[in-house]
Amino acid sequence: MASKMFMGDMPELIENILKHLNNEISSLYSCALVNRHWCKMSIPILWQDPFSNKRSSLFIPIYFSSLGENEKFVIKECLKKWINVEFSKPLFDYARFLKVLHIFRIAKKVREWMCLKLNKPHLFYYDSRTTPLTTLIFxxxxxxxxxLHEFGLYNSEFLKFELEIFFHSLEKNVQFYSRIQHLSLDIISNFDFENIAKSLRVLAKNTTKISALRLVFYSKYAKLIHTLFPSLIHFIKSQEQLRTFILDGRDDCSTEFYGIISALNFQKNTLQELHYATVVLAQSSSTLEISYFRIDIPIIVQILEKIGILLKRLKVETETVIREGSLLLEALKSFCPNIIYLYIKDIVHFTQLVEIIGNLQKLQFLSLGYAYHIPKEERKIRVMQFAKILPSTLQYLDIALGIPNTLLDSFIDILLDHCNAPLKKLLISGGINNEKNIKALIRYCTRIRTLNYVGIVKYYDFLNYDISNELKKYVTLVPYKHIVINC
Known part of the structure; x- marks a missing residue:
């Protein structure tokens, strides 16, 4: 009966099912114990990414057992004063199954394994004993x-030996990297930029199917990084299927990278996501998300100028006030007419923001936080202006982002009395706990007849108030988190 199960397409179907368990390590181990056929299908999947942070380091000796006698001797000599290593005959050629490799993780797992064997909570970040072991595994x-399908090169003095092996073996081991789809390059030191540039030129010749590329730089090496730019730009241009590009210029060195961004014009037919620091652009879903302590407005404006016409979802969330918000808002007005979802907070220029929202004739979802000081006599006027410009397409309004006491949340009655947008969901911090706002809400529901839910941040505090049964006839009150929509 068992043999009949594995006739036809059955093994292939099971293998496809097992591949979807690649992150379920315990489940894959259980599958490997079912029978010989399942074991042969499970083991390669288990060993595709053994250096993942989720995995235990206990597998390290298995790689040691796959080495030749000379290498085993080196390991014993290296560890003889601390660890007694036993070599067993491996059941599979485990190393051959590797698909994901970030070089720095080899050393990390070797250190973790040594910590376990030595019964120590940790070793120094760099321990000389790990270097030969890491080199042998590599x-x-x-x-x-x-x-490999995914490769990460972390440029550090701690990995000098491994990197030298990698740099000098590229041209001899084309198979090793020819099918890489995800490449990550972290430049965090001033070590060996010349070899990195040379490696990029070799990769450009033999690896052209990369779909995701991540580059990380630090500004204190900006002058040296410039020496990499010609090779980086040539490498980017060489890629035929680039879909995701991540450029993380740490320590505010963003102005160094205009040339690299310009090189992406060669991937305009394939590029779907662009991440700049923590700026995220997904072209396939027309989404731009900006979330950072401090953002580089000129770069964002440049991006909006190129892709703004495609943009449908925009989220701007920073930990500091956007002082150059006027430039950002002007870019939205000029280049982004098709936005459907807008999430924005901490913009100082409220009047300009109101004008922009009024021009977004396709806007359906608006999340807004504004908590800056406006003269008392102007506040009601500003809220009234805001309510009147809301487009007739708007269905969702969240004004609770800047709680407590945001400008809009403080004048809910004025907002509702002057709003003609057919809202279906309104999200607030809790400002309808008085008779004035309750009556305004009822008037809005009677006049517009579209509002279904009001989400309240302080919902459970709000339950203490005596809400009349009359209000319940018009709208359902729910906790904020139940109906909030994120970009």
């Missing part, structure tokens, strides 16, 4: 016919 991958 050489094992190079010599085992590994075909």
């Amino acid at each position: 050489k094992l991958f190079l010599e085992s016919g590994v075909i």
Whole structure:
């Protein structure tokens, strides 16, 4: 009966099912114990990404057991004063299954394994004993016919030996990197920029199917990083299927990277996501998300100028007031007419923001936080202006982002009495706990007849108030988190 199960397409179907368990390590181990067929299908999946942070380091000796006798001797000599290593005959050629490798993680897992064997909570960040062990494992991958799909190069003095092996073996091991789809390059030191540039040129010649590329730089090495730019730009241009590009210029070195961003014009037919620091653009869903302590407005304006016509969802959330918000808002007005979802807070220029919202004739979802000082005599006028410009397409309004006491949330009665937008959901911090606002809400529901839910941040505090049964006839009150929509 069992043999009949594995006739036809059955093994292939099971293998496809098991591939979807690649993050369920315990489940894959259980599958490997079912029978020989399941074991042969589960083991390669289990060993595709053994250096993941989720995995235990207990597998390290298995790689040691796959080495030659000379390498095993080196390991014993390296560890003989601290750890007794036993080598067993491996059941599979585990190294050959590797698909995901971030170089720095090899050293990290070796250190974790040594900590377990030595019964110590931690070793120094750099321990000389880990270097030869890490090097041997890396050489094992190079010599085992590994075909990587994801590779991360973390440029550090701690990995000098491994990096030298990598740099000098690229041209001899084309198979190792020829099918890489995800490449991550972290430049955090001033070590060996010349070799990195040379490696990028080799990769550009043999690896053209990368779909995701991540580059991380630090500004204190900006002058040295400039030496990489020609090779980086050539490498980016060489890619035929680039869909995701991440450029993380740490320590405010964003102005150094205009040339790299310009090179992305060569990928305009394939690029779907652009991440700049923590700015995220997903072209396939026409989404731009900006979330950072401090953002580079000129860069954002440049991006909006190129892709603003496609933009449908925009989220701007920072930890500091956007003082250059006027430039950002002007860019929205000029380049982004098709926005459907807008989430924005901490913009100083309220009057300009009101004008922009009034021009967004396709806007359906608006989340807004504004808590800056406006002269008392002007507040009601501003709220009235805001209510009147809301487009007739608007269905969702969240004014609770800047709680407590945001400008709009403080004058709910004025907002509702002058709003003609057919809202279906209104989200507030809790400002309808008085008779004036309750009556305004009833008047809005009677006049517009579209509002279904009011989400309240302080919902459970609000339950203490005596809400008349009359209000319940018009709208349902729910906790804010139940109906909030995120970009």
